[in-house]
Amino acid sequence: MSEQARIIGRGTWLDKVANEIIEREKRLGRDTSLIRVESGLGASGIPHIGSVGDAIRSYGVRLALESAGYKSELIAYSDDFDGLRKVPAGLPEWLKDYIAHPVCMIPDPFGCHSSYADHMSSLLKEALDRLGIEYIFKSGAEAYRSGTLNRQIVEILSHADKIGRKIKEMVGQEKYESTLPYTPLCKSCGRIYTTKAKSFDKEKRTVSYICEGTELGKDFLNGCGYSGEARIEEGLGKLMWKVEFAARWAALDIRFEAYGKELTDSVRINDWVCENILGFPPPYHVRYELFQDKSGRKLSKSSGNLVTPQEWLEYASPESLRLLMFKRIVGARNISIDDIPVYMDEFDELEDYYFSNSRDPNPMKDAKLRGLYEYSMLLKVPERKRLHVPYRLLAELASFAPEGKEVDFVAKRLSSYGIARELDEELKKRIEWASKWAKRGIKEQMPDIQINEQTRKAIIEFANFLPSCKYPEEIQSKAFEVLRANGLAPTDFFPVVYKILLGVNRGPRLGPYIYDMGVERARERLLRAAESQTNN
């Protein structure tokens, strides 16, 4: 119990993992002058929040290793030589002609990058850059081309029978008892996966193959019938997934890699291959749950619940996303863009804690909270607390701010509430995030309003008076003047006005609001609404 009470590093799971890696490396007696960690970058589809999550977490482990006094670096390895398995939802139909072609050899459907893979991994790299994640980029295709994996490929192919039997034993898959775990790029049709590797010539370092087709999903994909030989040195072929990680780990000297739970079996086999065929103790692993939407379903483009890092960073700070990933590794997380305010405020709370004088009575929790903050800031802690304004307040204010004037409008409000006196860059960014969030996906539609004759008269009268108003209070007074003159109660009048201007039946004090949005514009909106009712 006393040894359990020891605080490791900064008290987070990142420190615990780093510590376990270090202990293990010492036990193995390996050189620890550089502890390299890896994260895979998928290149077969639009990157979602989980793809960057893997990299963010790996980078966190890197920081924790360095924090413990060990040099470390993160390799971001792009699977750009994988074949396209299906056309992702939302991408052009013509891509189906490229099924089973390596994604690095498919044209970019968006037309802005040199290939499909380049486009996808650029999105990922851009997100990582914005998140302050440092990494060394490696392209899988380039690794094959340059011979990085040659030694491992030869070892694996030389022991293919042994590996095939082991795979059968471990997961029951029989395929590799009769096929080499290597898929050459067909010299005739340019596809991988459709080729079946028949035999390996260790002397010539070639694989002979026939392009005979393969099952992909539910369909069978016909081969082109070509048969030929692939030389390992040319890099025109790749290892199958059940053994590819192992080759990478050994070739790049990887000591840690996290993985999502769907890869469990694959990692088990790769670990075995790494250890027993390549003689390299496999990296230390942590397994994490996949990110799901609020109803517990998998995030996917076709379900329309995809959360991309780009989207997140449009509405929220990089540190909020880093916090989400660092907070814990265990358990599943249901995430949704709707919850952005929660994550933003959570970060502010953590920052408040960090800079406050009160301490959690449990030293471990205290350490963890402080550590979590430091890691979320990538260990670059500011001098003092930044200004915190509840995200929902910003969003609320921005939601009825006149279009294009959100920042000024919200800043003015905050100032009048005494929350924030001046508008600095930090606050400006926050307002922009909250404002985009609040206004996301709203369709410009005239709300369905019932206006009775009395109210319509009052609204028209009020609207026509607006252009002559010079002060907010003038507008406010006029509103009451008009509604009384027409024998209306405030509840007959205001909700309708708000509904027309904002789409909801409540809102900010009317005078200043109309003043801010512009009297001409308000007049036009009110008249249009009042008149459209006449026609019904």
Next chain:
RNA sequence: GGGCCCGUGGCUCAGCCAGGCAGAGCGGCUGGCUCUUAACCAGCAUGUCGUGGGUUCAAAUCCCACCGGGCCCGCCA
């Protein structure tokens, strides 16, 4: 067939990985401020922490079994 996750106030969830008085936001309700309207202020929650066992001085948290919901693997990558 194998593995995993989730189940906490009306709703959405945090807390669980390193046990220490059951929490937050939203919604709702009451009152204040306001020329009724956003914001703001004060107040309001008798919660089987899915169920049943176990460990412990102490369990939402750790262990076992079960129930309900969901996911992954068992093609391929």
